[in-house]
Amino acid sequence: MQHRAFVTGGRVQNDNSRPESGPVPSRRAFMAAAAATAVGLAVPGGWAAAAAGAETTGLIVHDGWVLRTTDLPRLARA
């Protein structure tokens, strides 16, 4: 990795300085999902089929978060 910014003629190169980006769930969306899970409904989001390893017993994928099935009810109470 190169980290030292190189500047010449107005050009700047400094790789790997980009922050992680991507949407994160809103608090409302998260709480709705957590509440739904807490009462036994399916977790919304549609990620489960896409995530490798999601078929592993005891794990679910919620908005990209790979969680234990027991996490959402517990987090809903946190």
Add this chain to the structure above:
Amino acid sequence: MILDSEARTDGWFADKTFDVCVIGSGPAGATIAHRLGARGFQVALCEAGGLLLTPDSQDLYQGTSTGSPQYYDLTACRLRFFGGSSNHWGGWTRPLDAYDFEPKAHNPLSGWPIDRSALDIYAGEADAILHLPLDTAPADFFDVHPDELIPRLFRFSRPTTRFGDLYKDDFAKSANVTVYLNANLVDMRLGDSLKAVNEAVFQSYATPGRFSIKARAFALCLGGLEGPRFLLNANSQINAGLGNENDLVGRYFLEHAHAPVGRLVVRQPLTRMICYSPTPEFMNEKQILNFGLRIGSFDQWNRPDFTGALDPEPACTIDFDTLLKAEMAGEKPACPAMVGDAFVACEQLLNPDNRVTLTDTRDRFGMREMNLNWTLSDMDRRTLKTAATQLAQRMAEADVGRMRVLPWLLNDEMPNKDQVYGGNHHMGTTRMSADPKTGVVDADCKVHSLANLYIGGSSVFATSGHANPTYSITQLALRLGDHLTTVLRS
């Protein structure tokens, strides 16, 4: 002795034949020249730029790129002055893994004609040149090592070795090494049999005309982009260019595909950057390539003085569930040491269409500019996704934390340049192979079809692994220096 080509006179060194002419003063070229000079050989070290960066030199890196994700500006991803791209090197090092040298059925043409032991013998010298700390056990994260992921260590060159700074004084005082600054390589002239190089031809910026340097052997150390560009341009006697009898020069360009892959919340504070790589069995099972999966903090590991340690902070009094819930809601972390980033740099599949070619645009010396085509294969993307999802799964199973994998990975979307980008690691374009039909140089880094032309640098990598290349470049340069010593004494 350090000379400026701009100050030359007619017939400059016309009667001298050096033992070796090394072209390019980056990590490979400077190391080879220093090693051979110390052994009493007469070495010409030719650098296209001066001691400092100038626009005249840097602008000669102009070129175009195609493919997706879009590659960097070619004038900004390397440096064209004394010391080469080491002048903006970040200092991250680790050797290639032993299994990087072995062929893999799912990556056709993979495998080197040497194994890692051929480079391991240079580890001590490379450590000293690169100012590296002692090799220690890598940090781990899981209580039990899963069979799939192996903890790996990065060491950091601090103060970061700038090869021009490292050797400039030695070269200035040397009776054996002559440095030619502002010497732009524009041609190589072969003997009548077209089997060996007689002289390298150079041009400077302001002084008209060209000058030649004769040598018994030549080491081309121009970097993974400029090396093939020169070989393709050098067609004054062989139409296809030098070393290109099998249409391989410039092909199989490799980068390390770099990608942020997720965010994570952990139960124990992260005090060091942690890195994992896949086992060979896991790579084979999943049909993926090697990767370095880094856990830590972008903010910290992008600092120029980063040494692997993450800043300590007061103990966090907030419980895990509260931290996780806040992170899932997109809130700013209350305990930064418990919240981090996951990042992958992965090997690429050997792809002949990832390549350097020449365009019809010519630079000020009449050399055709280059186009770089860079794409990601399905296997590259699968490697990134597997690295991320495997870590997330293992973290949850071991209950050491939780991780969010970025949507584009989970949805198998084509990434853009902000999601996947290179590391300015230019490799593979004159790859090493025992067979001239599958590589440009042999196991000694000699161009197959020419008796005395050698190549130093990461363009000879047969595959790239996931390790940042400078450590291996240095090892290979020391090894080439030893080989040339043997050849020149015989």
